[in-house]
Amino acid sequence: MHLILFIIFAVFCIAGAILVIVLRSPVASAISLIFVMCAIAGLFALVGALFVAALQVIVYAGAVMVLFLFVIMLLNIKEELITTDEKRLTRYLGSALGLAFVLEIAYFVRRGLAFGSSSLYLPVPKEFASIELISTGIFTKYLLAFEMTSILLLVAIVGAIMLARGKGRRDT
Amino acid sequence: MSLGLAHFLVLSAVIFSIGVIGVITRRNAIIVLMSIELMLNAANLALVAFSAFRQDPDGQIFVFFVIAVAAAEAAVGLALIMLLFRNRKSINVDDFNLMKW
Numbered sequence: 086m087h088l089i090l091f092i093i094f095a096v097f098c099i100a101g102a103i104l105v106i107v108l109r110s111p112v113a114s115a116i117s118l119i120f121v122m123c124a125i126a127g128l129f130a131l132v133g134a135l136f137v138a139a140l141q142v143i144v145y146a147g148a149v150m151v152l153f154l155f156v157i158m159l160l161n162i163k164e165e166l167i168t169t170d171e172k173r174l175t176r177y178l179g180s181a182l183g184l185a186f187v188l189e190i191a192y193f194v195r196r197g198l199a200f201g202s203s204s205l206y207l208p209v210p211k212e213f214a215s216i217e218l219i220s221t222g223i224f225t226k227y228l229l230a231f232e233m234t235s236i237l238l239l240v241a242i243v244g245a246i247m248l249a250r251g252k253g254r255r256d257t
Numbered sequence: 258m259s260l261g262l263a264h265f266l267v268l269s270a271v272i273f274s275i276g277v278i279g280v281i282t283r284r285n286a287i288i289v290l291m292s293i294e295l296m297l298n299a300a301n302l303a304l305v306a307f308s309a310f311r312q313d314p315d316g317q318i319f320v321f322f323v324i325a326v327a328a329a330e331a332a333v334g335l336a337l338i339m340l341l342f343r344n345r346k347s348i349n350v351d352d353f354n355l356m357k358w
Contacts, residue, residue, distance in 0.1 A: 105288070134320075137317045145324065149331045152335060153287065153291065179277075184274070186273075187274035195263070237329050
């Protein structure tokens with residue numbers, strides 16, 4: 086049952102990811118990226134990581150992708166700017182490199198799993214992935230990293246505003 | 258045949274590789290950013306798979322931080338793209354060779 090669900094989500098993920106890099110229009114790419122993120126959230130829920138699944142849908146599929154779509158709409162890119170002819174050599178070289186990469190990772194995963202018969206336990210125990218455990222970890226063991234994240238987000242907000250603000254309006 | 262750790266790792270590798278191919282082959286800057294998001298998602302998938310495998314919530318805490326960094330990266334990256342489009346009237350990555358030499 087879990088395997089069937091995994092295969093369904095995996096097919097959605099891979100098909101969506103291929104559509105992201107194949108489709109010509111940025112809006113269609115963004116929509117299929119939202120699709121991929123929802124499928125990945127489904128995979129998170131499948132292994133019992135419910136908090137991260139919710140986070141994935143809210144932050145990624147919600148906030149970040151809305152930002153992407155907003156910028157795409159705002160730029161109002163004309164069709165000829167989108168479909169600039171890509172260099173043939175780059176495309177073949179990139180595809181070959183990506184294929185070599187996936188083969189490499191598959192080889193090492195296979196070799197690594199040869200050491201012990203490792204299978205993921207899917208009926209997850211209750212204490213795993215409980216929001217209590219995660220928040221305890223965040224606010225005790227990783228408190229410094231959490232505070233640094235807040236500073237990072239502040240810097241990102243200020244930086245984005247500084248960059249996106251027009252030059253002419255700087256003195257107002 | 259039951260669901261194993263290898264399934265998740267291979268799926269993560271495939272998604273990551275698709276992201277790499279997107280970054281290398283596409284010349285539209287927004288699609289390049291989306292491919293980077295794809296790679297970050299693949300890393301998150303591997304982290305959650307290991308976290309469930311080891312029954313350890315630390316992996317999910319790392320995913321939390323990765324999502325925060327990815328949100329910051331998307332905001333700054335999109336602001337940069339807007340600035341570039343305003344100055345150069347293009348978002349083709351090949352046009353941006355200002356700092357090359």
